[in-house]
Amino acid sequence: MIKSMTGYGVAGFENEHLAIQVEVRTLNSKMLDLSIRSPRQFADKESEIRNRAQAILDRGKVSISIDFLVKGNQSLPVQLNEDLFKTYYATFERLAATVGEKGADLFKLALQAPQVMVSTAMDREDSEDWAQVKLVLEEALIRCESFRVDEGASLFVKLKENIDLIRQGWQAIKAEEPIRKEKIQSRIRGHFSQWMDEHAFDANRFEQELIYYFEKIDINEELVRLDTHLDYFMKCMDTEVSQGKKLGFISQEIGREINTIGSKANDAGIQKLVIQMKDELEKIKEQSLNVL
Secondary structure (H helix, E strand, O other), X not given: OOOEOOEEEEEEEEOOOEEEEEEEEEEOOXXXXXXXXXXXXXXXXXXXXXXXXXXXXXXXXXXXXXXXXEOOOOXXXXXXXXXXXXXXXXXXXXXXXXXXXXXOOHHHHHHOOOOOEEEOOOOOOOHHHHHHHHHHHHHHHHHHHHHHHHHHHHHHHHHHHHHHHHHHHHHHHHHHHHHHHHHHHXXXXXXXXXXXXXXXXXXXXHHHHHHHHHXXXXXXXXXXXXXXXXXXXXXXXXXXXXXXXXXXXHHHHHHHHHHHHHHHHOOHHHHHHHHHHHHHHHHHHHHHOOEO
């Protein structure tokens, strides 16, 4: 069964110490196009995250967001160096007095001075934290993959409907083909019957020319190949292996046969069926872009 490249999965974990949430979104792409947003302490885990995404999702435009929160820490994320602040403030105040400035922004300047505020956020590298994040990540990836399977089932139904409509057109053209040939033969007989009676001609040469002409407008080979391509398209959709690129190639071959039938048929009824088939084929090509 085919799978869609559009997917979404979210998973979370929370206890008295940690709160973790991982969100995975996917769209269609020819290759694995991965973007990761995670806390700084897990920056060195990007290759591991990529490998798991590659193993589970295969390809697509994948966006992974990891939120990680340590609970129970009520202290400020920065440390204030009060002595250094006072030194900066006194210095700025003295300099302002020398030039006659009131120094209304001295507090802000001293607070923003170098080393007055130092970040105390700790880069957690606890292996237990990462182990828990990995479990949540794995669950989110699996849920995203499950979403893609469900979307693939919907895609399968739509593509099958399109293929069935093309096959209906194929059946109508196949039924119309003997009638089309008979019409052409009758038209040729009518045009040349009087001329044949009044002029001498080489009957064998004329017969050869007719055979050549009918070979040029014959569409039986195209109908056989089109039938084969339609069967192969359905067969590929039923396999478990990723077939998105192959479906795109088969749809191109289907289009080539439909176009050839339209150009060779030279029949208004068949041309109408060809237009309907091409319309369904465009829908197939558009949907196939989202098949994994």
